[in-house]
Amino acid sequence: MESDEEGIYDVESDASINYNSSDDGIYSEGENTAHGEANDFMDEPTSYKCLTSDQIFNYMMKVVDEVNAILQLPPHITCILLNHFKWDKEKLMERYYEGDQDKIFEEAQTINPFRLKGKVVSSNTNNITSFSMQSTKRPLTTQEVCDICYLPSQHMNGLQCGHFFCIDCWNEYLRIKIIDEGQGQKIACPANDCNILTDYETILSLLRGSDIKTKYHQRLTDGFVMSHHLMKWCPSPGCSVVVKVTTAGTRNVTCICGHAFCFHCLQPIHEPVRCPLLKKWLRKCNDDSETAHWISANTKECPKCRATIEKNGGCNHMICQNKSCKFDFCWICLSAWSPHGSSWYNCNRYDANDSVAARTAQEKSRAALNRYLFYCDRYMNHRQSLELEHKLYSKIKFKMEEMQQHNMSWIEVQFLKKAVDILCKCRNTLKYTYVFAFYLRSNNQATIFEANQKDLEMATERLSEYLERDVTTDELSNIKQKVQDKAKYCEGRCEALLRHVYEGYDMDLWEYLDE
Amino acid sequence: MAGRLPRRILKETERLLNEPVPGIKALPDEQNARYFHVEVNGPKDSPFEGGCFKLELFLPEDYPMAAPKVRFVTRIYHPNIDKLGRICLDILKDKWSPALQIRTVLLSIQALLSAPNPDDPLANDVAELWKSDEVRAIETAKTWTRLYAFSEGVKS
Missing domain, CATH: 1.20.120.1750 (Four Helix Bundle (Hemerythrin (Met), subunit A))
Known part of the structure; x- marks a missing residue:
């Protein structure tokens, strides 16, 4: 039905990643092609899929795996790197192989696992799984005092930056970051002045409670979804489903939660009008629909500066209160007041020449308003x-x-x-x-x-x-x-x-x- | 609220009282152990030297996950402190880390007095003067210090 693409997508297309190859992958068996009563609204029911937050996480991990087939890094590190490059695989590869790798890790706020390997091997030989960034636990024999709650704990955890905190404080910290601040990929180590980012493996191993884990999955995939121009979160409040379309031309979609919306502008389905005009319209409505009625019924415009004026007394000699205008005029004929006090008074005479201009100008604006x-x-x-x-x-x-x-x-x-x-x-x-x-x-x-x-x-x-x-x-x-x-x-x-x-x-x- | 005070707050209070930071006094309120009366001495070689500045510090429910709330009570002429005494300091906002403490916060505030940062202003008029005519700005700061902050200082 429609083959055109909205301009917005052209902007993003240079950063777009070709995920099409993965369309037949692991997540497709769980796809939910929406079947609902609103099917009539849709372009074609098969032109999009609804993915739950687990499915989207799996999809994200699949992209990570694809990159990892080349980079050979631990997946959670690749995930941080990819997120840093806004999920542009090519850009990451290019930077990774052309230049200073340490710098990339530093920019992405993580630690180069190859550097780490040497360090870990020399210091702690019995506890290495090939460069695991995952929460390093200290040996259980030593009881340490957590820097946050000042309580001794046997369960101290930290990232590879070496800052350790007890599991309770980690949970409290992550709860605030994930629930209150809505963060996912960009949660840094709680230590002062340490910008090393937490990775999903550590966080998922630390988090207690399935609610917060689900929330974390969502927040974690935020960046991934936002950088992908064929995926959008369902805008319905509280819904955590991602709608993924196969072509950028798809407009009308219905989420499995039942919410039908325009994939381009996220407004409810608005056939036949196009997104830019709808946006203009909604802005206009928000601006003036309610007040417009009142203004049209109760005011006139100053014939000189067009300020809207409400008559608040019986006297027809109006003085515009606009400080830079101060025009004296007659409320009835909308022309200058000066002749009114003299023998030139002709307000009673219809079609007085100077009032015509004022009236036409005002009528024009009234007509526009009436039309609206x-x-x-x-x-x-x-x-x-x-x-x-x-x-x-x-x-x-x-x-x-x-x-x-x-x-x-x-x-x-x-x-x-x-x-x-x-x-x-x-x-x-x-x-x-x-x-x-x-x-x-x-x-x-x-x-x-x-x-x-x-x-x-x-x-x-x-x-x-x-x-x-x-x-x-x-x-x-x-x-x-x-x-x-x-x-x-x-x-x-x-x-x-x-x-x-x-x-x-x-x-x-x-x-x-x-x- | 006073009933269940986390160990962390007790410990910090204890340390603040037993090993006070030079030039800084922080006393918990008698009614509310999360509320501190703070006095900071103007650092040496700064326009605030000789002044004793009163501040209030409050530990919110989420502390230490959330930053303490700190405000100058004594008036001060400083580009990063507005006339309500609110402070523009990164560690009190987005750079807060739960590993920071009351002690480190107060030290940072003291350091801010030594090194005003007019490029990241809170009080725009002050910052402008500070950038355009630093000599006059410092003079004003000294005058304000004499006017508002000269009382019995903290014994350091």
Whole structure:
């Protein structure tokens, strides 16, 4: 349906990594291709996958392994290095093999395991597993005092920088870093002035409690997900699922949590309007939708400086309070006040020449505002209706049970739920057609679009009426026919409208107003 | 809160009282063992020399995972300390490490008095003067020290 790519992805594409080879790898058997009622919203159900935080961690580890096949480092060190290079494998390799390796380790805030090996071997011969960076435990015989809690402990742990703390303090420290500060890859050793980063192996061996481990998995993969332009976190609050698309063109996705969103801008699905226009619209709405009503009803603009003025007394001699303006004018005719006190008073006479200019300027701004309010009203109205339609689901469910008691099979009554799905989809599309229309300059195609919009709107309202009212009053066989026909029609109109808009995008038929 | 004071705080308090840092006095409040009355002597060869600066220090619930909260009570003319006495010091913010202590924090504050850093200012007007006319800035700092911080100092 859509082949274009948003500009944002072009910026990232130079840093993109080709993970396609790993698509058939370990994590694909656990993939969750979303199947939900919102399937109609999606491009194609197979064009994306939902990965849980464990799966994403495994995926990340697979990338680490790929790099490690060449670098031959412990995986947790490679992970730190890769994260430092924002998961750009090529850049890491290039830097690693062309120059000062020690410097790379230093920059990435970790310790070169090859250097370490010699040191460890000489000092502690009975406890080496080939350059293990993992939490080095001190021999149990010595009881040491932890530098944080000042209590003696037998379980002292530390990174290879040699700073040791007791396991309780480590847990407390990590809890604050992971839960409170939301850190993952960038947690440094707790010692003062030590910037050596903790690695996932150490942390996972230290952490107690599965909740915090899950949280850590998420935070750990943050950088990985963010640097990968085909993966995004589901924006729904509390959801920790990553949606991974196969091509950058995929827009409409539904997470396994049920949240349907636009993969590009993370807003709820907003067909047919494009992300940049939607963003502009939402900003405009946030700026002024509520106040605009009030301003339009209660104020006029200063004819000179255009400051918005509220009349707070009966006197029509206005003095603009804008300090750099101070213009004296008449509230009624919006022209300068000076003639009003003299024999030149002609405020009562319609079409006084000097007031015309002021009026046209003001009318223009009023017209712009009215135009905005027109589209905003309709947008808001469909939004509100859409919220209310969700209540229909429970009502319909009740109705479906009732129908099943009247000799209809389960499969026969599914049409009702499907009709509500279609209704919601149409409402959502209608809502965003008003955003699209607001920015649209009128031409022949725009007229066709408006005709499509009208058709869809009328049909949708009828369907809504059937589902809300007639369904409880009409005869069962009758209502089934009516609802099914109307829903089918709505679906067709909705598709036609969208197809027309997308064709317009492809053929560059749409002209926009500079709002 | 006073009931369950972590051993770490007890130990630190004990050490602060038994082995005080030269030029620094830190006494826990009688009502609240997490609240300290601090006095720091202006370091030698600094515009704050001869002054005795009162500070308050509070150990939050998360201490030592979270940094102590420290504030100057005595007014001071310093580019990294604002007129409410708040201090711009990295170890009190993002560079805090649970391995640091009250003692090290107070030493760092004393060092900050010796070496003001107008490039990372908290009090912008002070920092500007400090950069544009250091002689006058130091003169002002000395005057303020005489005005606000000259009382009975800490015996070092």
